[in-house]
Amino acid sequence: MNKLPHILLYIFLYILFSSCEHELENPKWEVDMITPIAYTELNINNILSDSNVIINENEEGLISLIFEEEFITMNLDTLIKIDAIADEKTHTLDSASFADVTISDTATIGEAIMEIPGGTLLLPDGSTSTIPAIQNIANGDTININTTEYFQTMTLYKGMLILTLNNGYPTDISNINLSLINSINQNIIATFNFPLIASGSVVSDSVSIGGQTIDENLLAILNNMDINASNGPVLINYDDAIITNVNISDIGITEATAIFPEQQLTENLKEHSFDMGGAEIKEIGIKSGTVTVNVLSTLPNGKMIYNIPSLKKNGIPFTSNEMIVPEAINTDLTSFTFNFEGYKLDLTGKEGRINGDTVNTIYTEAYTFIDSTGTLETINNTDSFYSFIEFDITPEYAIGYLGQDTFELGPENANITIFNNITNGNIDLKDSELLLRFENYIGVDADLQINDLSVSNNNTSINVNLDQDGNSVIGHTYQINRASLNTNTLPPINPTITEITITADEMLEILPNNINTHAYIYINPNGQTTIDDFLYPEYPVNASLQMEIPLNFIANELTLIDTTYVNINTPEDVEIDQLFITIQNGLPLDANIHLILIDDNEMILDTILGNTIITAATLNNENIVTQNSITNSEIEYNNFSEVNKIVTIASFNTVPNEEFIEIYNDYSVQMTISGNFRRIIGE
Amino acid sequence: MRNLIIILFFPICALSQTVDYNHGISWNTNFIIESNNLDKSFLETMLYGGYITAEMKEKWINKNNNNNLINFEFSNSINRTYKFKKGHIGFSVADRNLLNAKITNDFLRLTLEGNNNYQDKKLDFSNTNIRAERFQQYKITYAKEIKNMQIKSGISFLNGNHHLSYIIRRGDLYTAPFGSSVNLDYNINAFMTDTSNFSLFTNNGNGIAFDIGLNFNFQNKNIDLSITDLGFIMWNTSSNTFFTDSSFNFQGIEIDNIFDFNDSILEANNLIDDIPQSKNNSFKSYIPAILHLSVSGQTQNNYLKTYTIGVFARWQPYSDVNLLEIENGIIESNYTPLYYIQSVFKTKYLNIFPKISYGGYTQDINFHLAASYGKTHQITLGSNHIEQFLKKENHNALSLYLILSTKI
Known part of the structure; x- marks a missing residue:
């Protein structure tokens, strides 16, 4: 079979199909779209x-424009603000006390007999013998008096040294001469003479040691003592003794190095009155605030307690508790600050005071101490304890009599922006009103007197005329009744509302861009009443000026x-x-x-x-x-x-x-x- | 989309199918693009690209037919058959690329022109559908003669590559004067396989299809009845599915200040929030099944010795149907039953197959012509729209098929 035609045919078809091959591309075309954008x-x-404009609507949906402007700005904080410094005091060391120093020494007759040659043979212990007169039995005998237990050294500006001798010998002693000297510098502190001390009797003598410096080791030197002959035989008991007591009392220290015992330096109990102008405040609830105790002490171991019995929270009076005051190394004070938020401050003075309750007054107690550290400390009479108290209290409320005061409001010029964008044309308004509204949250009666209330644009000005009762707004005295307390609401106040309504069509048709105001508020114009005033500073008198423009034009x-x-x-x-x-x-x-x-x-x-x-x-x-x-x-x-x-x-x-x-x-x-x-x- | 089209149209191989039942091998290539209304310029532009001018738009849109059908198929297959006593068995592998669409004129207007020219009018694009898919079909056929009757059967495994479909059961767009609002009322099903992989033979789904047929002689006539490719593909869960039945009124992006808008307002992305988003779901699509009935007989004519009269129909529903809705598959295939008559004109070297038909996607008379050459090694070349070669313009179909076969 001849395959050539087939082969040629296949080649032809391949070429045919290949020639039909076309590169694939996207088609393109223009579309004409219309679409909503925004x-x-x-x-x-x-x-x-x-x-500045509130849009309001009535039940039918009719729109009203309301332009509201604050008419009154009352700052009531200063009326009852307590920002004071109290109880400034310096306590010096001369007011410090020091415990008595008492040291005792015992010299037995046995010891004296033993010093006599053959004395124990002549006067054996337990025997009954006649004691002969012995002259000058003590000549320069020294008794060591160790005061380390009390002090190391002490310079006194006052003090008494008392020497007491108790003669326990069975015979009299006489011509006793005793000197007390510092062991280090041998200075004589005092000298005592007793001509006769009968057997069984006690003698005492004292001497002022003001101006003296006393060391911790004292020497009592018995310069002379004679033993008188006994009155016949007496029982010889070697334990019978002469007891010497040295007592230092009424100590006033100029300087001392000692272990000081804990002791109160000062006690300061007093009432303190705050200046609140004409206000007579009985009680303040504290919204926020602090009391700061500032102390500067040169003592190494100062301590202070500050109490305000009339400042209570949940019925518990305020106490600072013990404030340990570090020894000052410069003039910087140590401050102890206490937050008094939520406290209630009774300003009627000390509880049970003699002349009855007062106002604007608190009762405080301040105590300063030297604390016992258990170690030797050196202090002198220039050391001091300086302190003062700072009150910075912002009240939540105040109750009492707020006094008579006058607040001037303005003159003020406020912009009206509602018509700003209107540049031309006329507008005929219907039923527009200007409303002055006073919402009184203060428990005082007040009178309002408006001196100026007018609107203006660049060309003209127009005053308010009559209010809703026919009174001429300018000059008329409007009474603002006091608010009352209501513990069931928050704030616990029932405010009173006073409104003055003025027809404003003509005023607004000039398209004003300014409103001018000037007024006075007199609080307690009739003086104090039997009802306590009150004030919550956060809730003063809210006074607004409101233009209501129904969109009916x-x-x-x-x-x-x-x-x-x-x-x-x-x-x-x-x-x-x-x-x-x-x-x-x-x-x-x-x-x-x-x-x-x-x-x-x-x-x-x-x-x-x-x-x-x-x-x-x-x-x-x-x-x-x-x-x-x-x-x-x-x-x-x-x-x-x-x-x-x-x-x-x-x-x-x-x-x-x-x-x-x-x-x-x-x-x-x-x-x-x-x-x-x-x-x-x-x- | 461009990639998808390229893949769908990519030729792989072409071998013909034998027409009788000797042992044989064949290679078949089939290319067809046809429309009932849109002409060659539209088809070529959509296929090959190019700029669509205002004149072209006007020409396409101003056709009288409101339902524009477009069908495209490009397939290649190789087939091996073994004949045995009173029967045969066959194996085939086919690569198939299908596109089928029905588009209303208003949809064309909106797509090609935009909506500016249609203010205060409603553009109706209800019953618009577009379906495209690519798959490989591995088929085994078996036929057995029993007495004077031949029973044919086949089963196919379908390797699904890609699928894209938009089914707009109801849709209209109203544009208010000056475009102050647009109102879109729509019921849309959309399915698309995984768009992250456009490989030629990627597997995005698997399916199955059946063939069944009967051929017998009755009163000297040969009767042929068959149903071919009755099946579906289940696409995998990476597919995107979208369904919405809603009405959407757009007045613009609502803003507080009419003068305070910028790029973001002008970008269509702002609309996305108002449009339901797609989901990843598996879905089923039917491939077009072919229903055939024909009667063949002999004539006394020396040249046209045989004749065949027959009808083709297609069945391809949008989705599953019950028995009562089975006819929907015929309607939804967009295919009008095609009636035909054909004969064979035999010459010394060639066998000529003339055929006249009416219906199909063109909904018109179509002239078919094919010629085959050879005995043992045979080549057949034909077209289903030979009349288009005679027209100077307004071509609305183009087809060509080639069969190469060898008897062993």
């Missing part, structure tokens, strides 16, 4: 967004200007052909809106929507909106990436003309921006 629904809350070419900073960028792969804005107007207002596009250099790029009238919504016979109007407009400018801000100039006319229209809460304007884009598919 949508917003502006109700009256959005349109009139202003932090006629607008005639009312022109608003507003500036909005914008950031509009378009993706690079999207080509915007046209932008459209669709406005569904649900307000009974015709509007003519110009949007001026401005670039970064404040140059005007274009004005859009300039010739577009946005027609008012359709109204029924009662001027209620029944159907939104729809306005479409093309935004011919499409290079929005250059736009930095848009100035909106909008002029409004109410429809129908010369009839008051009302704005309700369900009225809104819906705005949609849509775009016509071209895009290549398949790229």
Whole structure:
């Protein structure tokens, strides 16, 4: 079989199919899309967004704009603020006491007989013998008196040295001469002479040792002592002795190195009154605050206790407990601070005081001590203990009589921003009111007198006229009643409310940008009453000035200007052909809106929507909106990436003309921006 | 998408299928793209790319037919048959790339033109569907003659590579004047296999298909009845599925200040939050099953000695159907039953197969012509739309098939 035709045919077919091969690619085409981009629904809350304006609505949904301004700012903190320094005192060491020093020595007759040659043979112990007279039996005998137990050295500005001799010998002794000297410098501290001390009797003598310095080791030198002959035979008992007592008492130290015992230096119990102006406060609840005890002590072992019995928390009086005061190494004070939050301070003085309760007064107790350290310390009469107390108390409340005081309010000039964007046109308002409202949380009666209450714009000014009762607001005295306490509420106060209502159509129709106020408040104008005043500083008199403008008006070419900073960028792969804005107007207002596009250099790029009238919504016979109007407009400018801000100039006319229209809460304007884009598919 | 198309269209091998039942081996390549309405320029542009001009859009869109059908198939197969006494058995491997779509005119308008020209109008693209898939089919066939009847059967394992389908049962888009709002009402099922791997033979699903047929003589006529490729592929759980039945009104991004918007507002991504997200699920898709009935007989004509009259139908539902809905599979296949008559004109070297049909995806009269050459080694080249070669323009179909076979 000839295979050549088949082979040729297969080659031909291969070439045929290969020639049909085509590179696969994506098709491309341009689509022309229109799509909404951004949508917003502006109700009256959005349109009139202003932090100073409250949007209110009544039961029918009628919108009112409320502009509220604080009318009075009363700072009551200073009225009852306790910020004082008390109990400043310096305690010196001369007021310190020192315990008596008592040292005893015993010299037995046995010891004396043993010193006589053959004395024990002549006068054996237990025998009954006649004691002969022995002259000068003691001549320079020394008795060591060791005071280490009490002090190392002590210089006294006062003190008494008392020597007591108890003659226990069975015979009299006489011509006793005894000197007390410091063992180190051999200075004679005192010398005592006793001509006769009968058997069994005690003699005593004392000498002032003020100005003396006494060492820890004293020597008592018995310069002379004679033993008189006994009156006949007597029982010889070697244990019979002469007992010598040396006692140092009434010690006043100029300087001493000693182990001092714990001892109270001072006690200071006193009432302290705070200056509160004309206020007479009986009780203060402390919201926050501290009492700081500041101490400077040159003593090595100072200690202090500070009590305020009239300051209590949960019924427990305040005590600092022991404050160990370190020895000062410079003039810096050591401070002990106590937090008094939640405490209640009774300002009626010491409990059970003689003349009865008082006001603005606290009772305090201060004690200073030298603490016992158990070691030798050197102190002198220049050492001192200096202290004072700082009160820094912010009251939560105060009860008492707050006194008579006058608060001047203003003169003050506050901006009214609600009309700021209106540049032209007229508005005719209906039922607008100006309301002065005083909510008194203070337990005092007060009088209010208004000197100025007026509004103004750049051209004119207009004063308030009459209040709701026909009184001329300016100059009239309005009484503000005192609040009362109510423990069942928080704050525990029933406030009183005083309102002054003024018709304000004329005042607001000038589109004011300022309101001017000036007034006085007099507290307790009639003096103290039988009811205690009270004050919670956080709850003073809330006084506000409120303009209520029901959106019930006629607008005639009312022109608003507003500036909005914008950031509009378009993706690079999207080509915007046209932008459209669709406005569904649900307000009974015709509007003519110009949007001026401005670039970064404040140059005007274009004005859009300039010739577009946005027609008012359709109204029924009662001027209620029944159907939104729809306005479409093309935004011919499409290079929005250059736009930095848009100035909106909008002029409004109410429809129908010369009839008051009302704005309700369900009225809104819906705005949609849509775009016509071209895009290549398949790229 | 581009990758998917490339993969679906990638030719692998081509071997023909024998037409009689000697031992043999064949290689079959079949390429067809056809539409009932859209012409060659649309088909070529979609297939090969290029810029679609406004004139082209206008030409395509302004056709009267509202339902534009597009069918594409490119397949290659190799087949080995063994003949034995009163029967045969065969093995075949095929690589198949299928695309089938029904697109409404409004969908074309929206896709090609956008919606700007259709303000205050509703564009209806209900009953739009697009299905494309690629798979390999490994088939075993068996035929047995019993008396004067031949019973044919086959079973296939399907190795699914990729699948993409959008089934829009209901959909319309209303654009308000000036584009102040758009309203989209839609019921969409969308399925797509794992898009992270577009390898040619990646396995994203497995399936099975059955063939069954009967051929017998009756009153000197040969009757042939068959159902071929009745089966489905279960795609794996890495597939993305999306179903939503919703109405979506878009008025723009709601903002507090109409002048305070920027890029993010203009980007379509902002809409994503409003559109349900896809899920990773397994899903089932049916491959198009072919239903065939034909009657063949002899004529007295010296040249056209035989004739065959028959009808083809296809069954490919969107999803599982019960017995009462079984006819939905025929409707949802987008294929109109194709009625045909064909004969054989034999010459010394060539056998010519003329055929006239009506229906199918073109829903029109189609002229088929094929020629085969050779006895033991045979080559057959044909087209199902020979009339398109005679047209100067407005071609709406293109097909070519090649069969190379050898008898052993």
